[in-house]
Amino acid sequence: LPEEFVRALPVLEKLNLAGFETYFVGGCVRDALLGRAIHDVDIATSAYPAEVKAIFPKTIDIGIEHGTVLVLMGKSEAEHYEVTTFRTESDYTDYRRPDHVDFVRDLREDLRRRDFTVNAFACGADGEIIDLFDGLQDLQDKRLRAVGLAEERFNEDALRIMRAMRFAAALGFEIEPMTFQAMMSHAELLMKISIERIFVELDKLLRADGWRKGLSVLIESGAWQYLPDFELAGLKKFLTVLSKTFQFKSSAQAWAIMLAQFDNISVKKYLRKWKVSNEFIRDVTALTEAHQLDKWDLASVYKFGLATCQLVDDWKMAEGLKIDFDRTVKIDERLQIHDKSEIVVKGSDLIKMGFQAGPELGKMLAEIEEKIVNNEWINKREFILEKISTVSGI
Ligand code: ATP
Ligand code: MG
Incomplete structure (x- = not known):
């Protein structure tokens, strides 16, 4: 035992x-x-x-x-x-x-x-x-086979069709022919299954060692047609764009890379159909956006955060680009702050100096943030207050 x-x-x-x-x-x-x-x-x-x-x-x-x-x-x-x-x-x-x-x-x-x-x-x-x-x-x-009559079993609960490909991916098993036949003939029933439950299985499929095998089964069984707006061309491309041994490092990364292969989709709108959390949508959107940048700088590493940038580096490397992982870390190390809340001067300080609360103040705070992020200003009270009074003439 x-x-x-x-x-x-x-x-x-x-x-x-x-x-x-x-x-x-x-x-x-x-x-x-x-x-x-x-x-x-x-x-x-x-x-x-x-x-x-x-x-x-x-x-x-x-x-x-x-x-x-x-x-x-x-x-x-x-x-x-x-x-x-x-x-x-x-x-x-x-x-x-x-x-x-x-x-x-x-x-x-x-x-x-x-x-x-x-x-x-x-x-x-x-x-x-x-x-x-x-x-x-x-x-x-190494065979995945339904218990009893496969057709009956998928008819009872069509989620098992997704589970079959998920286990094929996770275990590296082949799907037994009768089971596979039944998956094909019952794939349409996936439309009856709650999208949240399908997401769980598809997500596990993507995180499995054998995700390519799982996706191949998704394609060959025809089940992809019953998932919200899946694109055959995009899925096929997805199977070829990454280096052979690539494994996804997070769910958000997997979904970002998959959706990047689909033509002209809005990640946000797309993921809404999957009823995933706003947090997940935010993560996938950030990866998608960050992936479009050529090179990191202080502002982009600050905006997306080191972890997201590293997931994008990993993604780009899998696409065959040459990536300097060290450079990303070094840029992050040069940042004085990683979040707005770390700025030592607050809105209240500016109001005490005589500025009016309102949109102008917000703009000022954003400028202060930008200057600190770009290391033009030091994140020190006296320094910032001194700068502000010179700039504004107070
Ligand atoms: P994992 O390691 O991913 O948790 P698992 O085999 O434990 O794999 P679960 O989804 O946790 O999978 O389900 C536990 C067990 O319950 C399965 O091994 C299976 O015997 C049974 N089971 C789960 N879902 C279904 C289903 N939809 N239809 C039939 N049996 C199911
Ligand atoms: Mg379990």
Whole structure:
């Protein structure tokens, strides 16, 4: 057992002792078998939520209607595990979320509702792997295959189409032909899926080592047609413009580079359709804008910030440009301030000197900022106040 599992063993043992079947399930078992880093250890049990809560002193209801209870272990409370009751899902009348979930006592039922064979393992406290759908063979053959009939599974929940390409990208697996066929024939159902959930999967796809593979599946399955204003030509270009081994350093960088391949789009308007946060839109817009500049200077490094400039440097290098990364850092080091708030003279100081509050004052403050950014003025009170009185004749 990997150490992440060993640490969680007390949770399994307590539930087992109380007479409930309990297993590690889902992605963590897959990643353990692949020797990959384990993110979250998910635990499934035959105990109903109320029974789980009765066994552990510290729990939080995080999704009790879905059967999930967060169990807090250890002194720090930093250690916590999602414990979910075995469940089935049924009646996906809208091709997305199940209309209701039923708690069941049978592990098989729980594993059957899972999307792909390699996501449908369970692992007991003794380390025994329960593999009902030949997932171990698929794991060995690096194959992503739907549990059961692929068509039914995508019909139930079309998000699984996006998840398939996301896992193909993350695991470097090929998609099994029947599964792929079903992705193609059901791609249109993606229009029924909330854009936020699609964003999460596409974003994970882009951040995966095998993002090119994932995007190729997006193209070949035809699924791209059902994402807001995706452009085939742009997507194909996206696959070729960056150096072979390039990995995105942030989500914003990935989206900025992708959208830069699309013709004549406004990043802001485009991303609104994806219902992402304003902060994310700001980050992508900044990268897009900064990428259009030829060379950094004090003003642009100040405006965008070193981190954004470095992401742009990284992007340009991937496009084959020669980049002097040191120069960017040196410019940043020459900046006296990195934010307006660091200017030692405030509006109130100017008012005390006799200036009127209003737009003129704002303009003055902006000029002071510019002079400090360009190192024409020193960010020292006496210096600035002296300069102002000379310039304005006060
Ligand atoms: P990651 O490492 O990215 O978290 P994961 O396999 O844990 O990968 P999650 O999205 O966290 O993926 O889902 C956890 C598990 O729940 C999956 O492994 C799968 O068994 C099941 N699952 C999640 N979403 C679906 C879905 N839409 N349809 C069927 N099963 C799903
Ligand atoms: Mg997970």
